[in-house]
Amino acid sequence: MPESTPRRTVLAAALAAVASTAADPAVAATRAPDPAPPARPPARTGLVDNRFWSSYTDWRGGHAAGTRAVAGRRPGIAIDSPLGRTDYTDPHTGTTASWEYATWTSPRHTATVPATEIIASWNADTPAGTWLAVELRGTYPDGGETPWYVMGRWAAGDGDLRRTSVDDQGDGRSTVWTDTLAVDDPTGGLRLVAYELRVTLYRAPGTALTPTVWRVGAMASDIPDRFTVPASAPCTARELTVPRYSQNTHVGQYPEYDNGGEAWCSPTSSQMIVEYWGRRPTAEQLAWVNPAFDDPQVCHAARYTYDYQYGGCGNWPFNAAYAATYPEMSAVVTRLRSLTELESLIRVGIPVITSQSFRKEELTGAGYGTAGHLMTVIGFTADGDVIANDPASPNNDAVRRVYLRREWENIWLRTNRYNASGKVVSGTGGVCYLYWPAEPAPSQRRVLRSLGLV
Numbered sequence: 001m002p003e004s005t006p007r008r009t010v011l012a013a014a015l016a017a018v019a020s021t022a023a024d025p026a027v028a029a030t031r032a033p034d035p036a037p038p039a040r041p042p043a044r045t046g047l048v049d050n051r052f053w054s055s056y057t058d059w060r061g062g063h064a065a066g067t068r069a070v071a072g073r074r075p076g077i078a079i080d081s082p083l084g085r086t087d088y089t090d091p092h093t094g095t096t097a098s099w100e101y102a103t104w105t106s107p108r109h110t111a112t113v114p115a116t117e118i119i120a121s122w123n124a125d126t127p128a129g130t131w132l133a134v135e136l137r138g139t140y141p142d143g144g145e146t147p148w149y150v151m152g153r154w155a156a157g158d159g160d161l162r163r164t165s166v167d168d169q170g171d172g173r174s175t176v177w178t179d180t181l182a183v184d185d186p187t188g189g190l191r192l193v194a195y196e197l198r199v200t201l202y203r204a205p206g207t208a209l210t211p212t213v214w215r216v217g218a219m220a221s222d223i224p225d226r227f228t229v230p231a232s233a234p235c236t237a238r239e240l241t242v243p244r245y246s247q248n249t250h251v252g253q254y255p256e257y258d259n260g261g262e263a264w265c266s267p268t269s270s271q272m273i274v275e276y277w278g279r280r281p282t283a284e285q286l287a288w289v290n291p292a293f294d295d296p297q298v299c300h301a302a303r304y305t306y307d308y309q310y311g312g313c314g315n316w317p318f319n320a321a322y323a324a325t326y327p328e329m330s331a332v333v334t335r336l337r338s339l340t341e342l343e344s345l346i347r348v349g350i351p352v353i354t355s356q357s358f359r360k361e362e363l364t365g366a367g368y369g370t371a372g373h374l375m376t377v378i379g380f381t382a383d384g385d386v387i388a389n390d391p392a393s394p395n396n397d398a399v400r401r402v403y404l405r406r407e408w409e410n411i412w413l414r415t416n417r418y419n420a421s422g423k424v425v426s427g428t429g430g431v432c433y434l435y436w437p438a439e440p441a442p443s444q445r446r447v448l449r450s451l452g453l454v
Helices: 006-019 025-030 056-061 265-276 296-305 316-323 339-347 405-413 442-450
Strands: 048-053 063-065 067-070 076-079 084-089 096-105 109-115 117-125 130-139 149-154 174-177 180-183 192-203 212-221 329-335 352-358 370-380 386-389 400-403 416-418 424-426 431-437
Touching (some): 063 067, 067 096, 076 192, 117 130, 117 192, 117 329, 130 212, 149 316, 265 296, 265 316, 265 352, 316 431, 339 352, 339 370, 339 442, 431 442
Antiparallel strands (some): 063 096, 084 096, 096 192, 109 192, 117 212, 130 149, 352 431, 416 424
16 A cells, blocks of 8 residues: 555644635635646746755855865765764664764755745765764744754664654744654745755764765745646657556565555655666665565665654655665755646656655546555656556556546645545645756756756
């Protein structure tokens, strides 16, 4: 079954408490952006702002405290001279260890979109004996600032610490919900107008080890309340050849990672796209998986996307960070403004992992309803319908699905919906993961640039 994403339900309930007084769905729909004309570049509208630091100039432009900018084919930041040592007690193991550390802080970014939500993501290498933390500090219109919120404590492996989000972070005006910083009451007009990111790199004392961060940034957004979105006109007919994996063939496997495959929609989708780009775990990396299990790489993805605080594999930035552990891969969490933008990515060969929630009757042919589920869009039919690799399928052969364009477009892009009890809850408003090679083709770079991602 699809992932139930309990922390998404918590966020939905919090936002629905104020969204329940939203305008009539028909009125709300008129506030959504008009779709771009077919076969033209997607229109930029004031809903989403992406800012990612990844160039040598970017790294030299931030405030380094014990870190250095690393030049080369893939610029980054690394530990130069540690600022000192600090103890960290892992809340999931109880182990306390001492670590050397250094930091890099981004310039303050004024978002083109005064935001109700901000989601950070990062790409990094963390050799054994190293890890990192990503923090975010937002600015309110009155000049006040949030605390430095922890958006993730992360390592590619799980031997030095357990990668984790941090609960109970808020200042009375905004709150971190696992991986999403959200304004508590967006109906009052409060927004986050700017933010900074701080990356802290850790290593075992007395060693020359260092994490290397190649990309860090965030997506800020202010998607209007809407139960429906305007229909877009089809402009792309193409299907990408993407590996097909079912999460349900892993039901009961490794229940320590969110009860097993029934909740693995996110890592299963991530693994499909990692392999689409020609990457996969080595035999040595998969040696821990029971050899009786098919598609052991899906188990691997679940283990290495698992968030020990959230208790699941659906942490959005952790999935992107996992994808970027493979050679020469970039990955971000963002929002798209329209299905037309998604088509522009398919047209240049970039599949998209999307997050959506819906009742069973809202998506013809799915056969299930979900409070939160990830699937991979791999193409569009000649009629404009959506071709998806849906991991909530009984087996790999059944993963490829065709969903009606109008239904799929609405369940993905809306921000409000009615659940099975008739209660207003939130939708994801176009959230997606995008993974692509660190050196994309020129056509891919043009589309990614049009979305503010490179």
